[in-house]
Amino acid sequence: MNNLLVAQSGGPTAAINATLVGVLQGARISGKVDKVYGAKNGIEGAIKGNLLDLSDLMKDTQALDTLTYTPSSALGSCRFKMKDWRVDEESYKKIIETFKKYDIKYFVYIGGNDSMDTVNKLSEYCSVNNYDYYIMGAPKTVDNDLNLTDHSPGFGSAAKYIATTIAELERDISVYDIPAVTIVEIMGRNAGWLTASSALARVNGGPGPDLIYLCEKDFDDDRFIEDIKKKQAVKPGLLVAVSEGIKYKDGSYVSDSMSSGAVDNFGHKYIAGAARALEQLVRNRIGCKVRAVELNLMQRAAAHIGSETDIIESTMLGQKAVNCALNGETGKMAAIKRVSNNPYRVEFISVPVSEVANHEKTVPLDWITPEGNDVTEEMMEYLRPLIIGETNVKYENGIPKHLRLY
Structure with missing residues (x-):
């Protein structure tokens, strides 16, 4: 069977579940994935074999719509640092055991810089040991500090x-x-x-x-x-x-x-x-x-005032990560390439995760005023498109309705 595992890691955002929804949609639309599992609490869930079967959710459009606008990590998160497999192989062996037990061929890890470090190490481990698994990263971070993507979901x-x-x-x-x-x-x-x-x-x-x-x-x-x-x-x-x-x-x-x-x-x-x-x-x-x-x-998780542009792009990146994995890509991260500002247009690409992990994208100094106490028009041009559009948040009993997976 060709099953897919997805997990979320790092700090919560208002858009990380939209990326999860994109993964589920991408798997369903492809027709190439038999089942989708979610690892509870990030890579720790993969190590412990603590998985949720998301196959029914994948077909429930109403639930997916609610999940899209639910903040934080519906699968739970972690801040677990994988050691280099040459130093400590035990966690990697347990992940492979989980892959084999659940017939998993594809893994999408949604997260920030530290999560991309995990994607990099795990994909390298699989490659060196000739394991036929396809490991992809999907970006997430409110800090916007991920390398090789114009901006980050959240x-x-x-x-x-x-x-x-x-x-x-x-x-x-x-x-x-x-x-x-x-x-x-x-x-x-x-x-x-x-x-x-x-x-x-x-x-x-x-x-x-x-x-x-x-x-x-x-x-x-x-x-x-x-x-x-x-x-x-x-x-x-x-x-x-x-x-x-x-x-x-x-x-x-x-x-x-x-x-x-x-x-x-x-x-x-x-x-x-x-x-x-x-x-x-x-x-x-x-x-x-x-x-x-x-x-x-x-x-971090103020979904009630979220950006619809952010939600749409986050969903598309989840789909892109799945498509890349299904096409045989591994050790990559789905990313955003800005094509133009006016009108605002982007492309969804994949980039080597090795050039993302442990790199940090900071604000260009020429986007800060010479006095160091404000930002320039170049910064404003970059920022303006990213907050456009109001989200379709569902309300129940006067407050936003959220979907909980467990």
Whole structure:
């Protein structure tokens, strides 16, 4: 039998289930897949043989429509780092056992950078050992930091949420005629794409954030305070957007004074508190009213304000990943190639996952203003198309309806 396994990994997004739906649709339309299984909790489910049979769901168009607009990872997620198979082969052997037990020939892994590392290692292991399996990656990350794809599924919806929230915050703080600073911390460890999207709050003529600081540029306390003072000479209430990963010239995080120093399974330092650190700085150096706001988890899975462009592209990437696997491709990732901005057009391609894994796409420095406190028109041209279109979210009893697989 030619069965397919799909799994999801990494941080949740508003569009990751749309990619899952694309995988299911691609498998059904092809006529070449007998059954589709879903691994619970990412690659860990494949290792443990903890699978769900999704074959009936594949044919249920109503359920698939609800799942498309359900946020987060319906199959569950994990942050499990696969060791190199030359060092520790045990996990790889267990995955192959699962493949054999369930007659799986194709595997699509939906996730971000660390997930693509898994795709790369597993496809290499299968190739070296002459296993006839086809391993494909499907991109996902709100951070938009995956290499070789114009943008990543989940980013457009997160950007739309951020732009909307910033526009609403601006309306809130604008009613007072007293000096005040509101500092909004937005996700982004080493890539400032999400923070840059705060500028989209200006597309309908609103002022948006007064200052924007991305993690690609060295941060300087004195320059920051000077920027605040210059802006306050013109208007009393300021709105500032900052990446959670803003760093000083020496490489230390602005948030270090607020951090526990703990790290995750991939050795990534938990960073949060940049806005709170800057809140203290403004209070000590300027003395005006100041507050810190952390968007935190809310920006990842806000499907109620999702981008239909994001959902459609996410679905298409799931289909593309399946088609590539069925055509004999392995060790690749489905990706987006932008053809034009006006009109906005893209193509869906495949790229070597080895050139995606452990690479990080950051904001080009020339898309940041020379002063380092805003973004350029080139950035706006890149961002605008990604938030277009309103999603067809289903409501029940006054709140969005979600589909749960287990």
